[in-house]
Amino acid sequence: MDPAIWEACKRGDKDAYACIYRLYYPRLFNYGCRFTADAALVEDGIQEIFVHFWTNREKMVAVRELKSYLFVSFRHHLLKLLAQHKKLQEDMPEAVEDAFALEISAEQQRVAVEEQQEQLLLLRSAMQRLTPRQREAIFFRFYENMGYEEIAGILDISVKATYKLVARAIALLRETYHSAPLMKALLTLTAMAAALGSMQLSLFICSSRLPGSL
Amino acid sequence: MELPKDYEHYSTDDFIADDRFLQWVRFPDAESDACWRQWIAAHPHKKEQTDEARAFIEGLHFKETLPTAAAVEAALARNLAMIAGLEQEPAAPVKVRRLRKAGRWAAAAVVLGFLAMAGRQLWQQQSRMVQYTGLADGVRRVWLPDSSEVILNANAEISFRDNWQQADRREVWLKGEAFFDIRPAAAGAHLARAFVVHSANMEIDVLGTSFNVKEGQAFTNITLNTGKIKIRFSDLPETPLYLSPGDFVQYSAKKNKIVRKRVNADLYAVWKEEGRQLEHVTLKEMAAYIEDIYGYHVKISSRELAQAQLSGGLRVKDEKLLLETLSFALNITIEKKADTLFIQPKK
Numbered sequence: 038m039d040p041a042i043w044e045a046c047k048r049g050d051k052d053a054y055a056c057i058y059r060l061y062y063p064r065l066f067n068y069g070c071r072f073t074a075d076a077a078l079v080e081d082g083i084q085e086i087f088v089h090f091w092t093n094r095e096k097m098v099a100v101r102e103l104k105s106y107l108f109v110s111f112r113h114h115l116l117k118l119l120a121q122h123k124k125l126q127e128d129m130p131e132a133v134e135d136a137f138a139l140e141i142s143a144e145q146q147r148v149a150v151e152e153q154q155e156q157l158l159l160l161r162s163a164m165q166r167l168t169p170r171q172r173e174a175i176f177f178r179f180y181e182n183m184g185y186e187e188i189a190g191i192l193d194i195s196v197k198a199t200y201k202l203v204a205r206a207i208a209l210l211r212e213t214y215h216s217a218p219l220m221k222a223l224l225t226l227t228a229m230a231a232a233l234g235s236m237q238l239s240l241f242i243c244s245s246r247l248p249g250s251l
Numbered sequence: 252m253e254l255p256k257d258y259e260h261y262s263t264d265d266f267i268a269d270d271r272f273l274q275w276v277r278f279p280d281a282e283s284d285a286c287w288r289q290w291i292a293a294h295p296h297k298k299e300q301t302d303e304a305r306a307f308i309e310g311l312h313f314k315e316t317l318p319t320a321a322a323v324e325a326a327l328a329r330n331l332a333m334i335a336g337l338e339q340e341p342a343a344p345v346k347v348r349r350l351r352k353a354g355r356w357a358a359a360a361v362v363l364g365f366l367a368m369a370g371r372q373l374w375q376q377q378s379r380m381v382q383y384t385g386l387a388d389g390v391r392r393v394w395l396p397d398s399s400e401v402i403l404n405a406n407a408e409i410s411f412r413d414n415w416q417q418a419d420r421r422e423v424w425l426k427g428e429a430f431f432d433i434r435p436a437a438a439g440a441h442l443a444r445a446f447v448v449h450s451a452n453m454e455i456d457v458l459g460t461s462f463n464v465k466e467g468q469a470f471t472n473i474t475l476n477t478g479k480i481k482i483r484f485s486d487l488p489e490t491p492l493y494l495s496p497g498d499f500v501q502y503s504a505k506k507n508k509i510v511r512k513r514v515n516a517d518l519y520a521v522w523k524e525e526g527r528q529l530e531h532v533t534l535k536e537m538a539a540y541i542e543d544i545y546g547y548h549v550k551i552s553s554r555e556l557a558q559a560q561l562s563g564g565l566r567v568k569d570e571k572l573l574l575e576t577l578s579f580a581l582n583i584t585i586e587k588k589a590d591t592l593f594i595q596p597k598k
Contacts (some may be wrong), residue, residue, distance in 0.1 A: 051331065058327050063317050077400055077425050081434060084330050084398060091334050107343035140314040160310070179311045182277055184270060200268070211307065 043103065047094050054094075057103070058087060064181070065111050071138050071176070073119055082115040104183075109189045137169035139176050156213075161211040169204035178203050254290045258297070262375040266304035276308045329398055336416035378414035385427065390523050397421060397434060399446075402523040404428035404465075420445035430523045433457050433478075452504045462494075464521040464550055465544075470503040472543060474519035484509075501543060523597040532583060534594070536561045541592065545570050552595035556583070 038060065046052035069079035084106065090097075097106065119136075128164060140148040141161045164172065170192065177183045177191065254271070266272045275283045290297055318326070383393045385403035393401045396415040407427030415421050425448055428593060433446055446457040450466040456506045460478020465471065473482060475494040482492045482500060486507060492500060499514040513555075515536040517529060535557040538549035559581050578585050586593040 055331070057329055058330060059323055062323050062326055064320050067316050076400075077432060077434070080326060081398060082324070084333060086276065087330050088333050088337065092337065141312040142312045157310075175311075176313065178273075179308065180313050202270050204264065207264050209269075211264060 041072070047097070054091060061107050062087075063106070065107060068108070068181075069111065069115050072115060072136050073174075076123070078118055078122060079115065082111060082118050086110045086114050089195050103191050105187050108177075109193075112191060120237070137173045137176075139164055139167075139172040149232065159213040160210065166207055167209060171202060171209070174202045175206050175210075254286060258290065259294065259301065261297070263300045263303045263307070266301055267307055272301075272304065273308065276305050325394065329394060329396075332396060332414070336414065378412040378418075378426065380410055381413045382410040384406065384408045395421070399434045400432040402432075404430075404431040404522055415507075420447055422447045422449065423435045425464060425466055426450070427467075428522070430461070430463045430520045431457070432461040452485045453502060454483045454485075456483070460577065461520075463516075465519075469475070469505070469546075470501050472519070473500045473502075474498070474514060474516045476516045476520060484592070512539075514543075531560045532562070533557065534561070534577075534583075537577060538594070539560065541570075541573070547587075548591040550591060550593050552593070556594070556596060559583075566568050 038057070042053045042056050061120055065083050066079055068075065069082060071243075073079065089110065090107065097103070141157060141164055164175075167175070173192065174188055177188045183191075185196050185199045185203070188203075189196045192199065192202075194202070258266075259270075261269070271283070272287075275287050287301075291301055312553065374441075383391070383403065385391050385405050386407060389405065391403045393403060393409060395411060396400060396413060399421075401409060401423070405488070407425070407429050408445060409423055409425050409429060411423040412418065431448065448455040448457065448464060450464060450471060453471065455462075455464065455473065457478070457480050458471075460480055461476040462478070462480055463472075463474045463476065465473075469580055473480075473494070475498050477496050480494050482502075484490070484502060486504065492501065492509070494509065497513050497516050499512050499516070499519065501510040515532055518532055518536060518540050521529065534551060538551060538557070541547055542549050547595040561577070561580055563580070574585050577583065578597075582597045583594055584597050
């Protein structure tokens, strides 16, 4: 972003502020939607941190820090809102921090070669096996194209730990490329296990009904 | 630009994780491009790794949830309104002269009362009444000044002041059917906590909640989805009703009759989302819904059939479509005789 816009915003120029808002609102929104499907809540979070940003703009130092600042405060605030929300309606089962969803998109993969489709599916299922934190690191690294120091700042961990986190996630994702046949076998096994599970369930129902029918 | 030598020992994973490599793949410029091409040419045994790394990075496309340009502008407008509200100058302190002891408090009360009135007048001058009308067909989303959401059903109408910063309560006036998702007052924004919906013959007091109001000629239906609300009827001011999630209240002003019961609240708000997925709605719940919304009596031939369940997308735009969907999904016949619907299994 143009440092002049930042300077103007600091001086209280609302047009410059609007520029910054238009630039970051879609990115923060896209990021927030990975924690929850509640778009209204995501918007609330963004609105509040932007208001806070405006009232504290004079204290901010450099434009370089702006992106990190917005992501850090938005992440913090959204997780707080989600925790409150969860308390209000206790029927939300999953923990807030465990919800970061990252999906590989098929739409942009124009080549519909069967082999690549298969690889895409594998990559998708591999993504699901990452921890939410690994997924978040991958998102910042390969979607937001952020450096390790920036990611470390947002996730509130050391730079060294960030390198490890990203490297581990890459290794896990890349394993799918090498172990495709094994993966298939694993998937079949999972399907079989699922089938077995449902059989046990129906058996259980049968036996629990027996005393009643006697 | 010269690349450091240690790339010699990089694996595919290392290249993927490398800052400079990522920059080159994502945002190549003449310099980085020349530099990497030169390096790869000089290290042909590394070509396989760099190719793999590049393919991996280029294959990572993530699903996006980006707002439309119009949504961004709307959000910006709401944000600027929030900031404008915060920046309104606080009222100048008023000096009260020493008065005789007995009259002091009375005078202070008068001054305070006057200030309150003046403040209210000032607010009413600054804010203006706005009105939104629902579309002729389909639903329309409206955002209130506190960023609460209202979904208007076809032809519904809602009015409110465009600035709630100085208001002592958040108020809206409704005609027709709407679904409200009210946000609790945001931290830092000096908003009144009280939220009131006025309709023809009642007022609804709200605290952080979502609910559905269908105001009509014959009767008004209110269904509460989450939170808590209090209904005050204009004709019966001394008997307010408190609703919990899942409660349904139908008020008929003409007959002066109140019906209160438990329902599947999701069903009553289903109109607001096209193709909304419902889980395990029983035919009995559907029958109650049809009775409340379309005014029929519904008779189901057997108790077992009443427990039949329905899951999936449901369109409730009009009666005909709804009944057709039901009869198809549950394999039932629905027969209309006067104002009664008879439901039985298809033979």
